[in-house]
Amino acid sequence: MAATDALHISFDDGFGTIGNLWNVDASVSGEVTLSGYSAMMEWAVGREAGHGYGTYTINAKAEGxxxxxxxxxxxxxNQWPGQEIDLLEITPDGSGRQYGTLHWNEGGHDAYEAVVYDGVQGGVFHDYTMIWEAGRITFQVDGVEKAVFTDNVPTDFAHGGMNNTIGFLNNNPDTSITVRDVTYTPLGGAAPAQPAAPAVEPTPDIEVVTGEEQSWDDYAYEPTEPQDTWTPEPQAGWTPEPQAGWTPEPEGDPRFQPGPDGVIDWDALAAKVMANYEATGSWFV
Ligand SMILES: [Ca+2]
Known part of the structure; x- marks a missing residue:
């Protein structure tokens, strides 16, 4: 499918375009759950990979x-620091608050603007929406505006910039994320068959945090052994491509750094997954 096409993934019969998988539990039809150390993403293989301007809505539940x-x-x-946009993460202060972040490459260093979402309860499903347009990114939760970025907004591939790929991640034994539905509607394009989104209401009390003012050192992980119980069977609609396994650039991004004991070595894990796939035809660690 072209990056400019509308997209709808229900997880009823596979993972659609989100085929770069590691340790994903798909045992419940219609949803995927990432717990412990796990990830899934569209293949980030070039500036045109993924999608550009448009509306992205993810129905998901974050626990922890x-x-x-x-x-x-x-x-x-797949370059970092770079054009990473995070629609949902949990703050490191133990409050369980959720927030969103726009990252960019500032002279070879990661720079970002983060906005904490007020009043979004964890542990329940919400519709998380990103509207990406020229010079403006808007985040909504359940149709309510939570953040607006107008500085450092990237340009999509169709307009001379780069697209982004859709992904989900969990890297903590005490948290998880379950995703039930993913839609993408290109800007000005026709939506996939979906009920209409709720009306947008402005929300006050948006808290803005900039990269210079806050330390995110608490991202360091507990040196827990990754779970190794996932042995996915190829499913209808899932056609993994024989590329390097899990490919996000681990260097620099604190979420991909190894723990104190160096246990989380994503490159090694990806290599192991690939070796297993080549030897057996199955993806597992
Ligand atoms: Ca579903």
Whole structure:
């Protein structure tokens, strides 16, 4: 499918375009759950990979009061620091609050603007929406505006910039994220068959935090052994491509760093998954 097409993934019969998987529980039809250390993403293989301007809505539930679960839009070219947009993460302060972040590459260093969402309850399903248009990114939760970015907004591939790929991540044994539905409607395009989105209402009390003012050192992980019980069977609609396994660039991004014991080595895990796939035809660690 072209990056400009509308997209709807229900998880009723596979993972659609979100085929770069590690440790994802798909045992319940119609949803996927990422717990412990797990990830799934569209293949970030170039600037045109993924999608551009438009409306993205993810129906998901994040569990836990620590950083771990995430809805991420990863740079199409898989370079970091770079054009990463996070629609859902949990703050490191133990409050269980959710927030969104726009990252960009500022002279080779990660820079970002983060906005904490007020009044969004964890542990229940919400519709998380990103509206990406020229010069403006809007985040909504259940149709209510939670954040607006107008600085450092990336340009999509169709307009000379780069697209982002849709992904989900969990990297904490005490958190999880369950995703039930993903839709993407290109800007000005026709939506996939969906009920209408609720009306947008402005929300006060948006708290803005900039990268210079806040330390996110608490992202460091407990050195827990990754779970190794997932042995996915190929499913209808899931056609993994024989590329490098889990490909996000681990260097620099604190969420991909190893714990104190260096246990979480994503490169090694990806290599192991690939070796197993090549030897057996099955994806497992
Ligand atoms: Ca579903």
């Amino acid at each position: 009061n620590e950083p771990g679960p995430a809805i991420i839009f990863w740079p199409g070219d």
